[in-house]
Amino acid sequence: MQDKGATILAVDDSAATLEVISRNLAAAGYEVHTRGSVEEAGAFLDETPVDLIITDYKMPRANGLELIKHVRDNFRDTEIMMITGYPSVSGAVEAMRDGAGEYLAKPFTGEELLAAVRRILDKQARRRAAHDEKQEAGNFGIIGDCAEMQAVFALIRKASRTSANVFISGESGTGKELVARAVHYNSDRRAFAFVPVNCSAIPDTLLESELFGHVKGAFTGAKESRAGFFEIANGGTIFLDEIGDASPSMQAKLLRVMQSKEFSMVGSSRIRTVDTRIIAASHKNLRHLVDQGLFREDLFYRIHVIEIRLPSLAERGDDILMLASHFLHKFATDMNREVPRLTDEALEALQQYAWPGNVRELENLLQRLVIICDGPVIDVTDLPESMRFTITRSRHGDKTxxxxxxxxxxxxxxxxxxxxxxxxxxxxxxxxxxxxxxxxxxxx
The missing domain is CATH 1.10.10.60 (Homeodomain-like)
Incomplete structure (x- = not known):
C-alpha cells in the first residue's frame, strides 16, 4: 500500500550506516536524505517535509529520543523508526512510547530494513486514507479511488449518455442501487422519477400489480385503481433489483414491456405505452441461471446491453479506509459527538478482513462502534473477534x-x-x- 516515492530522512552519526540505509532504500524507489546529527536533521525538517525519519538511538550531543519528541511536537504526520546498536527492552519501550513506530536493532540486513520501512509506511498510508475527509466530486457521490471503482465510474459516464438498458452485477452490499441512481441522475432522464423495486421483497402474487398497476375491482381488496411502478417511472428509470429472483411468468411480462414498451394494468385489456429506462441488478450469476433453465435467455440479452460489475469490498484496497472514515464522520455527526479515531492496529484489521457483507457490513460495524465506544479512540480490541483473529494471522504469517x-x-x-x-x-x-x-x- 505504501507510496514507493515516499521521502525518507536517515539520521546517524555513522557514515557507513547512512550509506547502507541510503543505498538499500534508494534502490527500492524511495527518495532518501541523510544527516549526521539531530541538529542537522532539525534544520532539514524545517525546510523539507518527509514521510519517514530513520534515526539512531545514541548520537553525540542530542540523541534519537530527543529527535522523536521534536518530531511528535511539530510534525504529527511524519513516521519515525528507531535504530540502535544497543538493543534493550527499555530503549524500545521508551522509543515507542515517545512515538517511534518501529524499532530495529543493528546489525540489520537490507531485507530487514526494507520490511520495517514497508510496515511503517503501510501504517501511515492507512492512517492518511482513514482520516481523509475529502470526497471525490467527480465520482457521482460514490466513495472510491481504486482501479476497479475507476472502471465503474467510466461505465457510469458511458451509460449516462444513452437510454440503453443496464445490468449491474456484484455481491450483496456492494452498492448496486447507488450506481443505478448515479446512471439515472447523470442522464437526460434526471428530471423524471427514479423508481427502485426489489423483486425478491415483493411476493410474486403482488409483483405484477406493483409493476403494472391495477384497476378498481381487479381483485379482492382493489378498492380503487392504482398506477404501477412502470407508469410512475414514465420518462425516467425503473431499477429492478434482484431480477434473478423473478418468476418465469414475471420474466415473460418484463420481456414484453422491454420489447414493445407496452403493458396492461391488472384487470384491464387496455394497452398502455411507457417510455421507461430499465436498470436491473442481481447478486446471482444470471448466465448460470440461463444455463440451468431458470432465467430466460432472451430477457438476459435484453438487460445486458451495458453491464457494470461492482467489485467486492475486499477487492477495493484503500477504499475500505476511505469508507470507514466517511461512516465514522457520518454517524458521529448524526449523534452529535466527537469523531473517534481508529488506531493503526484497528485500521489494519479492517483492511485484512474479508468483508462477506461488503460495504453494508462495514457501515453497520462503524455505526455500532460509534454507539458503543465511549472514548475518542477505537482500538482493535473493540472490533469483533473474527477481525482480531484475521490481523493476528496476517501479521505473523511469515515469522518464526x-x-x-x-x-x-x-x-x-x-x-x-x-x-x-x-x-x-x-x-x-x-x-x-x-x-x-x-x-x-x-x-x-
Whole structure:
C-alpha cells in the first residue's frame, strides 16, 4: 500500500550506516536524505517535509529520543523508526512510547530494513486514507479511488449518455442501487422519477400489480385503481433489483414491456405505452441461471446491453479506509459527538478482513462502534473477534515463533510503560518467567 516515492530522512552519526540505509532504500524507489546529527536533521525538517525519519538511538550531543519528541511536537504526520546498536527492552519501550513506530536493532540486513520501512509506511498510508475527509466530486457521490471503482465510474459516464438498458452485477452490499441512481441522475432522464423495486421483497402474487398497476375491482381488496411502478417511472428509470429472483411468468411480462414498451394494468385489456429506462441488478450469476433453465435467455440479452460489475469490498484496497472514515464522520455527526479515531492496529484489521457483507457490513460495524465506544479512540480490541483473529494471522504469517513472541512482548511492555509486573499479568506468565524470556530473546 505504501507510496514507493515516499521521502525518507536517515539520521546517524555513522557514515557507513547512512550509506547502507541510503543505498538499500534508494534502490527500492524511495527518495532518501541523510544527516549526521539531530541538529542537522532539525534544520532539514524545517525546510523539507518527509514521510519517514530513520534515526539512531545514541548520537553525540542530542540523541534519537530527543529527535522523536521534536518530531511528535511539530510534525504529527511524519513516521519515525528507531535504530540502535544497543538493543534493550527499555530503549524500545521508551522509543515507542515517545512515538517511534518501529524499532530495529543493528546489525540489520537490507531485507530487514526494507520490511520495517514497508510496515511503517503501510501504517501511515492507512492512517492518511482513514482520516481523509475529502470526497471525490467527480465520482457521482460514490466513495472510491481504486482501479476497479475507476472502471465503474467510466461505465457510469458511458451509460449516462444513452437510454440503453443496464445490468449491474456484484455481491450483496456492494452498492448496486447507488450506481443505478448515479446512471439515472447523470442522464437526460434526471428530471423524471427514479423508481427502485426489489423483486425478491415483493411476493410474486403482488409483483405484477406493483409493476403494472391495477384497476378498481381487479381483485379482492382493489378498492380503487392504482398506477404501477412502470407508469410512475414514465420518462425516467425503473431499477429492478434482484431480477434473478423473478418468476418465469414475471420474466415473460418484463420481456414484453422491454420489447414493445407496452403493458396492461391488472384487470384491464387496455394497452398502455411507457417510455421507461430499465436498470436491473442481481447478486446471482444470471448466465448460470440461463444455463440451468431458470432465467430466460432472451430477457438476459435484453438487460445486458451495458453491464457494470461492482467489485467486492475486499477487492477495493484503500477504499475500505476511505469508507470507514466517511461512516465514522457520518454517524458521529448524526449523534452529535466527537469523531473517534481508529488506531493503526484497528485500521489494519479492517483492511485484512474479508468483508462477506461488503460495504453494508462495514457501515453497520462503524455505526455500532460509534454507539458503543465511549472514548475518542477505537482500538482493535473493540472490533469483533473474527477481525482480531484475521490481523493476528496476517501479521505473523511469515515469522518464526521466536520473532512473534519477541514482537508481542515488546508491544505489551510498550503499552504498560515497561511495567514488567503488569506485562506479565497480560501475558499470562509470572514475572520470573518474563525475565527469563527477555534474557533468552536478547531483550533483557
Amino acid at each position: 515463533l521466536a520473532e512473534v513472541e519477541a514482537e508481542h512482548i515488546r508491544s505489551v511492555l510498550a503499552r504498560t510503560g515497561d511495567n514488567k509486573t503488569r506485562a506479565a499479568e497480560i501475558l499470562g506468565i509470572d514475572r520470573k518467567t518474563l525475565r527469563e524470556k527477555l534474557k533468552r530473546l536478547g531483550l533483557g
